[in-house]
Amino acid sequence: MSKVKIGIIGGSGLNKPGILEGGTEKVVQTPFGPPSDVLIEGQISGVDCVLLARHGREHTINPSSINYRANIWALKDVGCTHVIVSSATGSLQEDIKPGDLVIVDSFIDRTFKRENTFYDGSPNSPFKDVVHMPMEPAFCSKTRSLLLETARDLGLPVHEGGSVVTIEGPRFSSKAESNVFRLQGASLVNMTLVPEVCLAREAGLLYAAVAMATDYDCWRCGVVNVVEVLKNLRANAKKVEKLFLAVIPKIAEQNWDNELKCMKDMLKYSNQTQISKLSDAELEVL
Ligand SMILES: CSC[C@H]1O[C@H](OP(=O)(O)O)[C@H](O)[C@@H]1O
């Protein structure tokens, strides 16, 4: 049974190095440049964990400028098997109230200026192959189930699933955009889930996200503003913290060998450069 190590990416307002016992800072370099900040390695209930502030510890990096590739690479490089993340989101549905948590199950990508793959063939990329990864299920189902069960046990207001539209930002959506996302059936809107979730898949990491609704996007509330978002986050951040503290020992009790093997296989079956070289007979037995 593989030992787990859990990466935690703290989003807006949810970046508390204090949740780790014996936290030590580690500077990591990656082939894609530096991650958003130092990694903080430590333990939660005896389980190895690594904390990374998505926007930097002083919140100085905007969503488009986050080096998502470096962040995910760094967590993989220090041996993480799992990544659990928090994200502040606008609600697109009446029944998802500010303060509620959603264990996200899919996404709609409305970003347009981000590096979204390790396999880009660029001179500094260690990967030259062309890879087309599946994104269903986009998030690790078993980790999601544990998050959901734990949130319910803790009595937190939680929704079992929902899809997030990730916009490029840094501006919020217009009312027309917000209404289009609702017509598309999306539950939430944020600025950071993509390409983080996609890169985690390429890196073979078991990734799950807890979205915290901080506002009803402008379709309902008229104007979204950062003051309201942050007030809400401060009032509700404890919920995500409690959830992460409680779920981590549960994750560590499970055997993840199957899930980790599935991730490796998924990469193997997605590498068109390598698959193209196979004969018909080899392809048949793949
Ligand atoms: C302060 S609202 C905009 C900001 O909040 C979210 O950040 P994160 O996902 O890191 O919690 C959202 O995606 C935007 O980046």
Ligand SMILES: Nc1ncnc2[nH]cnc12
């Ligand atoms: N309404 C909203 N739109 C985009 N990102 C957000 N993060 C928090 N609220 C948001």
